[in-house]
Amino acid sequence: MTVHPTTFTDRHIGARNNDAEAMLKTVGYPSVEALADTAVPASIRQQAALDLPAARSESEVLDELRAMASKNQPRVQMIGQGYYDTTTPPVILRNVLQAPGWYTAYTPYQPEISQGRLEGLLNFQTMVQDLTGLPIANASLLDEPSAVAEAVQLMRRTNKKQAHGKIVLDADCLPQTIAIVTGRSSALEFEVEVADLSQGLPDGDITGVVLQQPGVSGKIHDHAALISDAKERGAMVTVAADLLSLTLLTPPGEQGADIAVGSAQRFGVPLFFGGPHAAYISVRNGLERSVPGRIVGVSKDDAGATAFRLALQTREQHIRRERATSNICTAQALLAVVASMYAVYHGPEGLRAIATSAHDSARTLASVLSGAGIEAMHQRFFDTLALKVPGRAADVVAAAESDGVNLRHVDADHVGVSCDETTTGAHLATIAAAFGVKDAGQAIADASAGGAHGFDIEPELQRTSAYLTHPVFHSYRSETRMMRYLRRLSDRDLALDRTMIPLGSCTMKLNAAAEMEAISWPEFAGIHPFAPDSQTAGWRDLIGDLEGRLAEITGYHTVSIQPNAGSQGELAGLLAIRRYHQARGEGQRNVCLIPASAHGTNAASAVLAGMKVVVVATAEDGSINHDDFTAKIDEHGEALAAIMITYPSTHGVYDDDVRMVCDAVHEAGGQVYLDGANLNALVGLAKPGEFGGDVSHLNLHKTFCIPHGGGGPGVGPVAVAEHLTPFLPGDAAQWNVDGGTSAVDQGSASVVDQGSASDRVETPTGVPISASRYGSAGVLPISWAYVAMMGGEGLTEATRGALLAANYVATRLNDYFPVLYTGADGLVAHECILDLRDLTARSGVTAEDVAKRLIDYGFHAPTLAFPVAGTLMVEPTESEDVHEMDRFCDAMISIHAEMEAVAAGTYPLEQSPLRLAPHTASAVASSDWDRPYTREEGAFPLSSLRMDKYFPPVGRIDGAAGDRNLVCSCPPIEEYAN
Known part of the structure; x- marks a missing residue:
């Protein structure tokens, strides 16, 4: 029996107490500390524990989030400029x-x-x-x-x-x-x-x-x-x-x-x-x-x-x-x-009605203001007015704000007003009064009652073509039907709420409910990105505090959370390096060294940053080929801008030469970009900013618990050393190509010990990456809550837990699927690569066949064919308990036996349960079953699957046919019926 969890750390880390001890016995280490001490090179280990506030309980953290949220001042948001208030139908919000x-x-x-x-x-x-x-x-x-x-x-x-x-x-x-x-x-x-x-x-x-x-x-x-x-x-x-x-x-x-x-x-x-x-x-x-x-x-x-x-x-x-x-x-x-x-919920008629309502609101306001001598810049508009108020713009905006409405301050002589589906007559009356209209409420009421309704624009600009004609946009008007539609779609998928997702490089860990709770609070969710700073102190306190904690975790001087995906964090970091060299008069430095094993985004980001990519060969053990590395530095020394390294490596190993690589690049005048995609294996044990990195991007949707959402949202903060701080992303609303930003209170970066975001004065002048100062701010409470509830000690325990989980799976499966790359004493970092190539050569069963067969066992497949073709890369994460890891290992061992059966000729490959996987319910129930294995072997390869069996809605998909005949819109309803 394990001890009942008493802290959030106990609830986040899956294997604790007796379970962890059993796993350690399998791996052969007396403690997680000993395991980490062996796996992580001493040359990169941080010397002090993380200097973070002590871990707090879920209720304490939610109380603190409430306190920060209360510092924000929600308003009726009519600023526009690409952002509009909207009503999320509760059935969609909840489901x-x-x-x-x-x-x-x-x-x-x-x-x-x-x-x-x-x-x-x-x-x-x-x-x-x-x-x-x-x-x-x-x-x-x-x-x-x-x-x-x-x-x-x-x-x-x-x-x-x-x-x-x-x-x-x-x-x-x-x-x-x-x-x-x-x-x-x-x-x-x-x-x-x-x-x-x-x-x-x-x-x-x-x-x-x-x-x-x-x-x-x-x-x-x-x-x-x-x-x-x-x-x-x-x-x-x-x-x-x-x-x-x-x-x-x-x-x-x-x-x-x-x-x-x-x-x-x-x-x-x-x-x-x-x-x-x-x-x-x-x-x-x-x-x-x-x-x-x-x-x-x-x-x-x-x-x-x-x-x-x-x-x-x-x-x-x-x-x-x-x-x-x-x-x-x-x-x-x-x-x-x-x-x-x-x-789907509103349908074409509903969307048109919402659009017409927003347009009617704008027309009503324009009519009332025109009657008071205030004219719009344009007579053709949809939902936004730019109104002429010579010399009065600031006063009008301030008057509206004092009555609870945010307007856009265009310039000294113009104010912008954007209507939306939430706009009411009371809002319009408040705005009219701010412009100086007397008895504004009555004026709005009269104009609304007496004015024409519908779209008022030249016929040649009015839409005449049909849209959203597919039945899906006409079938789910009631909440009951919509709720069931969403449930039906959700049931077709395998997500983390049903099973472990053992994806190497992608870190599919727990997204705790307490972490998720605050993001839909209106004090966080209802704030416009261009709202005045006086209304957003809570947001900026949270962001500044999170940036400071991430700086402490990574060992860097400054963090900006603006990049709204890991790829954008890469780009931000490389642009900072590029502009740093240019500022030093070394604009010729444009070569970026990238190991051959790197993820494709590394090279792509370097190209977008204006760099020339030079590939460095990989050695047989997965590390950088030192001879080729040295030759590339000698060849490109004066042009060397940077090297991009993923650490631990893309092969899931702590390479012990990382300091040597960093030192060699620095000696040649280049900068070191340490890709933080695998930070889950470093937090609390080693800081990239202390063992050689000049810049890293982090993946909050990996290490720091923001959920993947089926392919986004993501956040990719960029962390830099002090000399790169001025080149962090600037504010797109303030930035120009010649001079960067100029407003001292608009920066997107915070410096450790600098105080809250609302106090900071440092403003980066780098190239903006996202539309708004803080990128995808809406999901940042998730990571803030995770770090606050774990504390420095808990985060370190999580890293050790991830190492234990990966090495446990590697140990259990190594005799069946050899682990391709290992480091010190045969250990891996937070993930392991299982080599299927010998079995494939003997049986013909491919890694893709294994991925599809895992569906029959109720699992999402590991990462397929990356970074090495013919392999599977597995990352259990610290969140999975030993029972789920054993369930996965049992499935893989069972699949190994099936592969051996194919190799022995028990089944012909093309008629094997592996090649014909996954097995749908309709296939298993078909009266035409003619396969050389039983239905039970196809659908229930392990007896434990008889309860809570997941059946995929479709069998193996023909990808080539889909590419040859590209169709990327909803097919006719008959296709669904069939």
Whole structure:
């Protein structure tokens, strides 16, 4: 019997007390401390315990979160500028955002166990395609400005007519979009011109044009003529469009645009102080194989049933490395599902009604203000007004704020007001009064009662085409039906709420309920990212404290949480290195050394940072090949900018040469980027900033417990040494390519011992990475709560627990599937690579066959074929208990016996339970069973599976057929029926 857990650490770490002792006996060590002391090289061990506040209980931490939340001042948010208040239908809030079956799922690389979330994402794609009038959409991007940057790269890559022209941005684009695109251009050295395109296109060769619909000023643009002119000059066109407005406006695709991008935030996703929010991208035919990120496609399974998968998956899963134009690895899958279900629940009529209501509110306000002599800049608008108040803008904004409404301070003479689905007559009356309208309440009531309702814009700009015609957008109007639809989809998947997800490199650990609780509190979720600092002290206290704790954990001087994915953290860190060299007059340093075993995002991020990738060979033991490393430094010494190292290595081993590698790069004048993807094996034992790193990105969705959400949200903070601090990401709302940011209270970084975020004065001037100062702030309470409840000692115990779990699994399975790479005394770090290649050579059974067969045992597969083809990489994490690890090991040992049976000729390979896996309920129940093994062997290979058996909804999916015949929108309803 184990002792009843008494602390959060006891509840977070799966194997404690007697269970841990039994595991240690199997591994052959007397204690977890002894195990860690042997595994982790003494040369990198930190000398002191983590200097963090003592661990606190769940209730204490929730009380402290309540106290911080109370410092925030929720307002009626009418700032706009790409962010809108919205109502998350409670049935979606409870059954998606707050449901572990949705938020703990992993990216759907194993599609047979991901059919529910794949259908949700396919709904998202169909919604975007229909609303934008373009035939291909992906399954989400990170935020609107970075989606525009992706579209710009897509135009530069695919426009063969004008491959070397400039990119032209309309001046009416969102300011943060202009900042992000110009920031990316500064690294990649292509020309960007910002112009008032109402006056026509500028002179010169143009590769691509970016337009906004409606503009940030609120103006509705008729883009048809401008798009036609751009096409005549050989340019491609991207339109950044508000999805809700497209229920009323002619969509970009019908006006001739090549690409549409934007945000789905106002489709039921809270403001979250800036994120996470699902961006979208859709394209015309012919561009589908250049779309960044993931595309969900429709294929068939081995019985001919309709099945979903990630289409063009090889391109996305194994990013194009040094040939990359995008480093997107995760996106915002969970938030894309929320947005898609918002459309499913409301349907086309509901969305149009919401859009019309927002438009009516804007019209009513414009009418009342016009009667008081206050005119809008534009007479064609959807939901946003830019109002002329010469010299009075600050006073109007302050008056509205004092009465509980936030407006946009455009400049000294203009105020912006953005209406949305939550806008009421009382809100409009408050705004009118702030502008000086007398008896504002009555004036609004009279205008609302007497005014025309419906969309008031020129007929040629009004949408006439149908959208959201698929039955899925017409079938779930009642809460009962919607609840059951969401449950049905969730039941089709294997997420962490049902089973261990033993994914090497991805760290699928517990996302505790107490950690998750605060993110939907309105004092956190309802704050606009551009709200005044006086309203956001609680948020900034939390962020500053979290950044400081992460700095202590990593040994770095400064941390910025702005990057909203691990890939974006990589880019931020490399851009900091690049600008550091340039600031020192060493702009020629542009070579980035990257080991051959590295994840594809490393090379892709280096390319996007304007660096040249040079690959360093890997030695047989998985470490860096020293001879090749030395030769590459000698060859590129004066041009060396950095090396990117993953530590522990991508092979799951603590290489003992890491200090030597770091020292050699520093001696050559370069910087060391230590990829923090595997920080789960270091926290409390070693600090990257102390054993040679100059910069690291962290994955809060790995080490620090933010859930993966089926492929996002993620947060990828960047941590740097003191000399790189000035080059951390700047604020996109303040930044310009020449001078960085200037406002002293707007920085996104905090320094250890600097005090709370609300007190800080240091402002980085680096290239902004995300649309808002703090990126995906909405999920940061999760990591803050985890660190606060664990404390320094608990975090260290978690690391040791992860080492014990990985070595226990490695020890139990090594006689069946040899562990490919080990370090000191045959130990691994937090993960192990199981080598199947000999068995495959003897039996023909592949690692993919094993991955599919694991589904029959009720498991998500380990990481398949990375970093070595023909292998599986396993990471149990510290959260799994010994019973679940034993269940996994028993499954793998049983599969080993099945492989040996194939090798011995018991079954022909093509008719084996491995090659025909996974087994669906319909296959097992079929009267046509003609396989050379029993139904019981197929469905219940272990007797323990007879209770709570998971049956996948589809059999093995034909990926090649899906790629040959790309379909990425909802199939006809008959396909579902069949």
